Amino acid sequence: MTWKEVFTSSVGKKLVMSFTGIFLILFLIVHVGLNACIWANDNGTMFNAGAHFMGNNVVPRILEIGLFAGLILHIIQGLMLELSNRSKRGTVGYAVSYSKGSKWYSRSMGLLGTIILLFLCLHLYNFWLPNRANQGFLLGEEINLYAKMQEVFSNLLVVIIYVLGCLSLGYHLAHGFQSAFRTIGVHNKRYNAIFTTLGYGFAVIVPLVFALMPLSFYFGWIN
Numbered sequence: 237m238t239w240k241e242v243f244t245s246s247v248g249k250k251l252v253m254s255f256t257g258i259f260l261i262l263f264l265i266v267h268v269g270l271n272a273c274i275w276a277n278d279n280g281t282m283f284n285a286g287a288h289f290m291g292n293n294v295v296p297r298i299l300e301i302g303l304f305a306g307l308i309l310h311i312i313q314g315l316m317l318e319l320s321n322r323s324k325r326g327t328v329g330y331a332v333s334y335s336k337g338s339k340w341y342s343r344s345m346g347l348l349g350t351i352i353l354l355f356l357c358l359h360l361y362n363f364w365l366p367n368r369a370n371q372g373f374l375l376g377e378e379i380n381l382y383a384k385m386q387e388v389f390s391n392l393l394v395v396i397i398y399v400l401g402c403l404s405l406g407y408h409l410a411h412g413f414q415s416a417f418r419t420i421g422v423h424n425k426r427y428n429a430i431f432t433t434l435g436y437g438f439a440v441i442v443p444l445v446f447a448l449m450p451l452s453f454y455f456g457w458i459n
């Protein structure tokens with residue numbers, strides 16, 4: 237397969253979706269783990285120390301460039317895949333029979349991805365942008381991200397949008413996690429059972445822990 241085919245053929249596009257998807261899954265593990273420090277009940281000391289390391293160290297900051305590149309590639313290829321699937325179908329959806337064999341969320345990856353994208357725009361505007369702006373976009377003093385979370389998550393509408401974003405992420409991962417490993421060839425009877433269980437576990441636990449963050453601030457479950 238040539239480099240051009242990686243980005244233009246449908247098999248190539250699926251491969252790009254898988255590799256960038258697995259990279260984003262790894263990011264989510266780091267992100268949810270670091271954010272879970274908010275429950276240390278130390279007024280954000282542990283969380284802010286972790287955020288300071290991530291925000292003021294050259295290695296995570298270089299990885300951040302890779303993260304955004306991966307995210308943009310995943311979004312663009314996802315949109316192209318969705319559009320080419322639709323144009324091949326000729327209509328917006330298949331006739332009745334297609335939907336019987338697959339779950340609705342595996343047919344709705346484009347829709348779920350779009351909701352996550354809207355959530356991400358709000359999310360980056362809430363935290364990433366003010367933080368980087370304060371640093372002059374290079375290494376420098378961060379804002380108090382724990383205090384920022386307290387402020388952002390005092391708004392019920394924002395909390396609801398975050399919870400809906402996490403729900404969409406859960407459904408997106410319920411299909412995406414297993415699909416990513418199947419595309420790169422991790423595919424036989426024994427592995428399938430492992431990846432199905434792991435995929436569903438990940439798709440439930442990670443978004444649930446994320447969703448508990450805004451809820452915990454709003455309902456005062458942490459201090």
Ligand code: HEM
Nearest residue numbers: 271287291300359363364367368381398405446447449450
């Ligand atoms: C719902 C609970 C969440 C909370 C409280 C939260 C909190 C934060 C905070 C405080 C930052 C700023 C970090 C910094 O500027 O150094 C951040 C960055 C970010 N978050 Fe979240 N996050 C949540 C969920 C998510 C989810 C579900 C995703 C992805 C689907 C996500 C993707 C990102 C990205 C891409 C960044 C920028 C990464 C970077 O700084 O390099 N977050 N988040």
